[in-house]
Amino acid sequence: MPEQPSIAVVGLGYVGLPLAVALSEYFSVVAFDKAPQRVEELRAGNDRTREVTQETLAGATLHLTSEAADISACDVYIVTVPTPVDRENRPDLGAVISASRAVGAVLRPGGVVVYESTVYPGVTEEVCGPILAEASGLTAGRDFFLGYSPERINPGDRRHGLRQIVKVVAGQTPEVTDYLAEIYGRVTEAGVFRAADIKTAEAAKVIENAQRDINIAFVNEVTKIFNRMDLSIYDVLEAARTKWNFLDFRPGMVGGHCIGVDPYYLAHCSEALGLHPQVILAGRRTNDSMGTYFAGMVAEALRGRQSRRVLVLGLTFKENVPDLRNSKAADLISALRQRGYDVSTHDPLADPQEALDDFGLEILPSLDGQDPFDCVVGAVAHDAYRDFASGDFASLLVPDGLAFDLRNMWDDAVMPPGRQRRSI
Numbered sequence: 472m473p474e475q476p477s478i479a480v481v482g483l484g485y486v487g488l489p490l491a492v493a494l495s496e497y498f499s500v501v502a503f504d505k506a507p508q509r510v511e512e513l514r515a516g517n518d519r520t521r522e523v524t525q526e527t528l529a530g531a532t533l534h535l536t537s538e539a540a541d542i543s544a545c546d547v548y549i550v551t552v553p554t555p556v557d558r559e560n561r562p563d564l565g566a567v568i569s570a571s572r573a574v575g576a577v578l579r580p581g582g583v584v585v586y587e588s589t590v591y592p593g594v595t596e597e598v599c600g601p602i603l604a605e606a607s608g609l610t611a612g613r614d615f616f617l618g619y620s621p622e623r624i625n626p627g628d629r630r631h632g633l634r635q636i637v638k639v640v641a642g643q644t645p646e647v648t649d650y651l652a653e654i655y656g657r658v659t660e661a662g663v664f665r666a667a668d669i670k671t672a673e674a675a676k677v678i679e680n681a682q683r684d685i686n687i688a689f690v691n692e693v694t695k696i697f698n699r700m701d702l703s704i705y706d707v708l709e710a711a712r713t714k715w716n717f718l719d720f721r722p723g724m725v726g727g728h729c730i731g732v733d734p735y736y737l738a739h740c741s742e743a744l745g746l747h748p749q750v751i752l753a754g755r756r757t758n759d760s761m762g763t764y765f766a767g768m769v770a771e772a773l774r775g776r777q778s779r780r781v782l783v784l785g786l787t788f789k790e791n792v793p794d795l796r797n798s799k800a801a802d803l804i805s806a807l808r809q810r811g812y813d814v815s816t817h818d819p820l821a822d823p824q825e826a827l828d829d830f831g832l833e834i835l836p837s838l839d840g841q842d843p844f845d846c847v848v849g850a851v852a853h854d855a856y857r858d859f860a861s862g863d864f865a866s867l868l869v870p871d872g873l874a875f876d877l878r879n880m881w882d883d884a885v886m887p888p889g890r891q892r893r894s895i
């Protein structure tokens with residue numbers, strides 16, 4: 472294992488691109504994505520995920536490519552491809568499998584293949600290892616070595632980037648673990664943690680996200696209870712979090728590629744062992760119901776009104792990112808439409824074409840010049856919406872209109888005369 476390995480990063484999305492850029496400061500890096508359009512955009516300096524700036528991209532010494540043959544001479548492969556679920560919420564390992572085939576086809580003796588994609592325990596060694604072995608004709612653990620290092624970045628979060636997060640690493644042998652610790656140690660200031668083995672590292676990652684999902688589900692459930700009692704969940708949380716060991720989670724719609732997906736990976740693994748998970752899937756059901764539930768709250772607040780024009784602000788799965796995957800704001804919109812509301816939507820970060828393709832939703836090009844709405848629903852706390860002032864509500868809402876604040880982002884906003892704000 473060379474001290475200055477050449478590294479291929481396979482899959483240049485939210486996870487792979489920042490990693491490739493960071494590694495390229497210390498190593499020779501081939502950055503490979505199977506989508507030529509993505510590679511073209513990156514070559515032109517445009518990262519649509521907004522994780523890497525144009526300036527950083529321009530300054531990085533990456534070999535960007537969509538040609539699989541270009542990764543052939545590398546010593547270390549880091550796989551960062553998507554791990555979604557299918558329509559039945561079963562793990563879809565298609566991208567991991569095809570990336571493994573591509574790497575296996577060019578893998579040389581002594582190569583190390585590290586997975587960063589979130590998976591259930593066993594995928595690296597029991598699914599990917601055999602594919603790499605078959606495609607390369609080499610033996611795992613003797614001719615080439617496996618590793619796993621979960622990615623823990625939080626897109627849109629500038630305080631917890633790659634460099635500020637402890638990197639968990641595990642290799643097939645202690646030597647490989649040390650080797651990975653050395654490589655990743657260059658790009659993190661927070662340190663490296665050597666997990667007991669690959670399955671342990673896989674398990675740690677998947678429970679981090681499942682735990683988060685369950686905690687949010689609990690807060691969502693008590694939100695429903697307190698709503699029946701006319702108590703504000705935010706007032707309740709403000710009081711409860713004064714206790715030192717209260718876990719501070721907020722209610723909301725859990726979408727995206729990780730928190731709402733990874734628990735299904737854990738559940739799948741559990742089912743395969745004959746254990747039927749109760750808590751994990753209950754959390755998923757609760758969180759998946761929230762778009763429809765919030766639509767019911769909005770409808771209740773608007774009951775009795777003649778006019779039914781509603782504007783939903785925010786369509787991405789969370790604030791300050793352009794990522795539309797598994798957006799639950801789309802559920803909210805669809806549930807409001809089913810109730811007969813005339814719903815418009817706006818999002819300054821989402822790609823309008825993607826919104827149309829994925830959800831059949833047209834995003835308003837601008838908030839300027841719109842006829843005022845009966846209700847504006849704050850669904851995603853993008854900074855642009857957080858900064859709303861009285862004049863914004865005055866132009867967006869009819870004189871007795873309602874700002875329904877699902878994210879508690881306007882609690883300090885001064886409402887113009889006649890307009891009301893409601894939170895959950």
Ligand SMILES: NC(=O)c1ccc[n+]([C@@H]2O[C@H](COP(=O)([O-])OP(=O)(O)OC[C@H]3O[C@@H](n4cnc5c(N)ncnc54)[C@H](O)[C@@H]3O)[C@@H](O)[C@H]2O)c1
Nearest residue numbers: 482483484485486504505506552553554566570588589622
């Ligand atoms: N997005 C996050 O916040 C986050 C955080 C931690 C972990 N993860 C995990 O990291 C993994 C990647 O997630 P992401 O959000 O970066 O995904 P993404 O969709 O943003 O990017 C994946 C990229 O991989 C490319 N790709 C797909 N199949 C490929 C193949 N066979 N060969 C080469 N390229 C291929 C796609 O074109 C895409 O550009 C997932 O397992 C995810 O669960 C994501």
